[in-house]
Amino acid sequence: MGLQPLEFSDCYLDSPWFRERIRAHEAELERTNKFIKELIKDGKNLIAATKTLSAAQRKFAHSLRDFKFEFIGDAETDDERCIDASLREFSNFLKNLEEQREIMALSVTETLIKPLEKFRKEQLGAVKEEKKKFDKETERNYSLIDKHLNLSAKKKDSHLQEADIQVEQNRQHFYELSLEYVCKLQEIQERKKFEFVEPMLSFFQGMFTFYHQGHELAKDFNHYKMELQINIQNTRNRFEGTRSEVEELMNKIRQNPKDHKRASQFTAEGYLYVQEKRPPPFGSSWVKHYCMYRKAAKKFTMIPFEHRSGGKLGDGEVFFLKECIRRHTDSIDRRFCFDVEAADRPGISLTMQAFSEEERKQWLEVLGGKEALFPSFNRAIIPRPEGSAQLDKMGFTILRKCIRAVETRGINDQGLYRVVGVSSKVQRLLSMLMDVKTCNEVDLENSVDWEVKTITSALKQYLRSLPEPLMTYELHGDFIVPAKSGSPESRVNAIHFLVHKLPEKNKEMLDILVKHLTNVSNHSKQNLMTVANLGVVFGPTLMRPQEETVAAIMDLKFQNIVVEILIENHEKVTVPVFLRRTPLPAAWTRFPLRLPRLPLPLGTLDQTGTTCLQTGAASGTGHPLPQVRPDHPQSSGLTLNLQPHRAAAQLLHLLHPNCHLSPSLFLPL
Structure with missing residues (x-):
């Protein structure tokens, strides 16, 4: 478990647990600061003392190997795990270089020392200054409250009112400062990974030019370097999206703090x-x-x-x-x-x-006192206002018109879907498309009145305006789970299963959209919109949590990964769910059954994801057949609970000679 998210709504309660979480973030930043300081010192030793280069490399490698980034939330993306593992990869690389006894001239000042010093001074130093202000304001705020509460009630009303105003102003200032400090703490936790690893990557690139065998080493390292650059860029893109969402949530809470109080077990x-x-x-x-x-x-x-x-x-x-x-x-x-x-x-x-x-x-x-004048502390979560967009025939018409126009006119436009149109024009186009009277009159494929960026923005706006996200609130958490863990195959299987749990209209619209996005990604050399870039754009569009919290925003990167899986595996995910053959457990070797390769004649899927095969009226027995349920998370097989001999005989009798069981039906446990 990584660092717990700092919720903006907790700034107003300022609870003891909130303070504990803040201290955990501060301790982690201090640890990072000390580590970077030590690393800078080690880097300078490399420049100043070539005679002790081998020892300095060992120390440097040791530091890299032992440090591990902390993260906010309960899981990391694959890109973040690769970034974390990159420090150990760099360490192994240095150990290999240590065998080279040749004198090397290293120039790491520009590529490593200055960026780290800049990050430590401007980023970590800024957080330290914010901490000082936050601690000082905390002391001042509660001292003023203590002093204010000690005022005698017998003082003049004017004096008391003036004191009340002063305390309230001070409290508001404290809350503002608390919000800014919490935002800064979480921003630096997310930023430090790529801000730190990027200079390291530059440092290693510089080493290749100075080593006698640098060219060969660079060739060996090139593949990993390119993958790491992609990991860093993906993490940076997700960070930018997350940061904007966090700032938007912070501003909402700043304006109406009482309307964003989190649900609590306490009244x-x-x-x-x-x-x-x-x-x-x-x-x-x-x-x-x-x-x-x-x-x-x-x-x-x-x-x-x-x-x-x-x-x-x-x-x-x-x-x-x-x-x-x-x-x-x-x-x-x-x-x-x-x-x-x-x-x-x-x-x-x-x-x-x-x-x-x-x-x-x-x-x-x-x-239950006498003055029951105000609503309770725990207000219900205010639902999002319902937009005028609906998942109906008109909605499918809008989607298809926009997609045809984009694929006809702008499939190779750079930054497709990332570059936004003018807000007023986007709103006007969407209004015309959603009006039955004007929809058919709008010619998006041939008209020069509507730019491609206006069309793409209108499409995204329509999807965001749906009363419920296309991938539904109900399945939001289920979609996030496989993106956080498991093998690539198990992730695809899980997403496959969940897509087919969507309502028919949602599934149909998602299929149309993802097929289009797959086409967009196939032209990424021209439009620069890779699968990862499309995930950043459409993750928040197709999936959004029902409650806006910092913890939910931290899961935004996993929403992006879900969309990436949908795009990369579009053909697999859209195939209907079938069953595929798998070996029986060893416990049932007394009743060997071979399950060949065609659909089962009968089958139902209950709410837990368990498939129950039952005898039909033609069999005349009325006995249920054995249940088929998911096996161990690491296994893609199924367990057949064959209980009585009769059940095994019924199963053998009922199955077609060529039926087939597929693990894509099941979620990992």
Whole structure:
């Protein structure tokens, strides 16, 4: 498991776990910074001391071999894994060079040292400065809140209102800074891979020109170098797409933070100050707690947490709520207070203080107090507004008209589908295409009024405007799973199976589109739109999560991979799902069956992906035949659970002499 994503919505809660995740990201960047610093030092040793070149190479190789990039989320793409493995490949290459005893003159200042120093100074250094500001603003914000909450409620209203405004402005500034810092942290985690590996690649390229046998070594390394360059470019392209999505989500949350609160197991959660009474003459103290409440069970949990103590969690306290009562200002010298009484602690009540009047009202509403004026903390996820585009006959007409025009006029245009059209013209064209009265009048193949980039943008806009993505919300997670792991063959089999679970209209439109994209990729030498580039463009278009979060955006690269698989394996994926012969398990050698090569006469697919063969009315037996289910993830075979002898006899009797079972029907477990 890599680093956990930092959700922008968590900036507003600023929970202890959010702080722990931030510290994990900071620790990883510090580790990277120290490693790059050491690597720069090693590189300078290579330049300054040719007599100790062999020792410096061994140290350099050792550093590369032991370092491993951390990643955000729960999986890496194949390109990222190749980039990670590239450091070990570079290490092995250096070990081979060490056998060469010839004196070599290395000039690595321009190719390695300066780019790393620039990355460390401009990128990692910028994050350090952001961390200082973030820590300083954290201290200032909570110190100001502490001071504000200690204001006596007996002060003049004008004075209190002015103080409220000042605190709110400061809190808003803190939230803004927190959002920027979280965005910067995640951006540098994603950027560091290609920003670091690219100078390394240049460094190795430079070495070839100085070694006596550099030409031969370069020939041996050339194939891997080209693959790595593709990996880096793919990762960079995906990073650019991810970064724009992250920034868009950050801006949405900045404008309406309450509308983007994440679903939580708790009805309400947040910081409250809890009064801790002490024996005379010590009075009482107010301790900040992170509080969580589950309304269904009336379970209240509070954990002491103080940022100034190093962010360490204290021992939690749990009780069951009996009632909640609002405290009047004249009964206590603090604002925003309310009392809660525990059902399992008779006669004992706790006084709590919220950060503001609005938050107090929200807590009162959730806890069943008297002022139930505001909606609960956990708002329902606001669904995306339904567009006017529909998956109907008109939609298929739009798709086919646009595809014919593109393939007729612009199949060789550079940057096809990547270059966007003018927004107003795209919207006007799409409106005309979606209007029954004007659709047939629009001639995209011959008219010069509509540029190819306008047509491609209109096509993408139509697909994005569908009420549900073409590959559906329901199957979104299922499509992502095989893109994260497994062999290339198992990925294709899994995607094959899932495509045939799509509704018929979705599957039909996807088939038309992917066939077209395959044609586009076949002209990549002219239009420069490789399969990877098309994946970057159409990944977010054909697949999108139902809830917008940073974690979902981090899966954007796997959406791209799914689209790449569809394009590269279009002919395989569009073939209907059949069954293919496979050997029986050893346990059933007493009942040997040969399953030859034609479709099964009868078969059903249940919701779990299990194929059940059943006897038909013609057999007259009414007994179910054995189930066929997926075997071990590494096996493409099937397991036939032959139970009684009768079932085996029925199976042998029913199967056509030439029937055939295909593993493409099944998902890996």
